[in-house]
Every structure is written in structure tokens, then in C-alpha cells.
Amino acid sequence: MANDVKAALHEYLRTAREDLLWKLDGLGEREVRMPRTGTGTNLLGIVKHCLNVEAGYFGPTFGREFPTPAELLPLEAYEVDPQADWYAREDETKDGLIDLYRRVGAFADETIEALPLDAPGRVPWWPGDRTVTLGRIIVHVISDVSRHAGHADILREQHDNAVGLRRENSNLPDGQDWPAYVTRLTALADRFG
Numbered sequence: 006m007a008n009d010v011k012a013a014l015h016e017y018l019r020t021a022r023e024d025l026l027w028k029l030d031g032l033g034e035r036e037v038r039m040p041r042t043g044t045g046t047n048l049l050g051i052v053k054h055c056l057n058v059e060a061g062y063f064g065p066t067f068g069r070e071f072p073t074p075a076e077l078l079p080l081e082a083y084e085v086d087p088q089a090d091w092y093a094r095e096d097e098t099k100d101g102l103i104d105l106y107r108r109v110g111a112f113a114d115e116t117i118e119a120l121p122l123d124a125p126g127r128v129p130w131w132p133g134d135r136t137v138t139l140g141r142i143i144v145h146v147i148s149d150v151s152r153h154a155g156h157a158d159i160l161r162e163q164h165d166n167a168v169g170l171r172r173e174n175s176n177l178p179d180g181q182d183w184p185a186y187v188t189r190l191t192a193l194a195d196r197f198g
Contacts, residue, residue, distance in 0.1 A: 028157040050091040056106040063113035
């Protein structure tokens with residue numbers, strides 16, 4: 006039973022990663038870097054944040070180090086710029102960060118495959134009790150990556166109306182008249198204004 010749970014959790018994490026990455030498909034460097042919210046959220050920054058999250062939680066938390074740690078943000082970077090993982094520097098590219106995220110994903114997958122769900126770990130940057138299990142960390146990271154994949158959904162829709170749950174399943178009704186639907190919802194909302 007525990008292996009079934011672990012396999013299911015692992016699959017949800019892999020799916021969330023891929024759902025996030027496909028939101029960058031077909032976009033150039035400018036489009037993926039462009040801030041799309043009042044706090045500067047951008048598609049490539051979301052990817053950079055998620056890859057650093059996974060590298061940390063599935064690395065140092067369980068006594069492992071990513072093979073090329075210089076490619077990741079060191080904890081000290083956040084002291085200089087607390088948003089350092091939310092945007093790509095000029096020397097970082099879309100393709101380079103996607104490649105890095107895929108390698109971080111493989112690294113995280115190795116941790117998940119090697120350890121049981123109850124394997125103990127310690128999150129160095131958490132305050133207070135930093136003791137965790139692999140199971141807790143998998144759930145924590147699924148939550149984080151899924152949340153940010155949702156942000157990416159909205160950012161991509163704002164950019165070019167590309168929407169959908171995942172590449173192979175939009176999860177949206179066929180033949181929907183979206184402008185009429187939005188007009189109907191706007192009229193409904195206006196009744197409360």
C-alpha cells in the first residue's frame with residue numbers, strides 16, 4: 006500500500022512539473038520574462054523558483070547535493086535579493102532553465118525512488134522543528150509546484166489565451182463562446198455593484 010501511495014504522489018509531482026513547463030511552449034525569451042502582475046510574476050521566474058524549491062527539498066533536506074550546485078541559487082542570494090529565484094538573470098535563458106529544471110527533476114526523482122515515505126529529513130531553512138519525512142516533503146512540493154503551475158496558467162492565458170489543464174487535455178468544453186460567457190459573467194457581477 007505504501008508503495009502505491011508513493012507512486013501516486015510521485016506521478017502527481019511529475020505531472021505538475023510538465024504542466025508548468027508546457028506553459029512556456031512556443032514563447033520567446035521576452036514573453037517568458039515579461040512581468041505580468043503588479044509583483045513582477047513571470048513565466049520563466051516561476052520555473053526558476055520551482056527548480057530551486059525541488060533542488061533544496063529533495064537535496065540538502067535528505068543529505069544530498071545536486072551534482073552542479075553552482076547552477077542553483079545559494080541561500081545567501083536571498084539575503085541580497087529576496088526575489089532572486091523569481092526572475093531569470095540576463096545570463097540565464099529559457100532553454101537553459103528548462104534544461105536545469107529537467108535535471109533537477111531527475112535528481113528529485115532519484116531521492117524519491119531511493120527512500121521510503123517515512124525516511125527522515127531536516128529542512129535547514131525552516132524555523133523551529135525542522136524534522137520532516139519524505140512523504141511530507143513530496144506533498145509540500147506537489148502543493149508548491151501545482152500552485153505555481155496554476156499561476157502560469159493564468160499568466161499564459163493573459164498573454165495569448167492559451168489555456169488548458171495539460172497538453173493532451175484542455176479540460177474545457179468544446180465550442181464554448183468565451184466572449185459571450187465573459188459578458189454573461191460580467192453582467193452577473195455588475196448586479197452586485
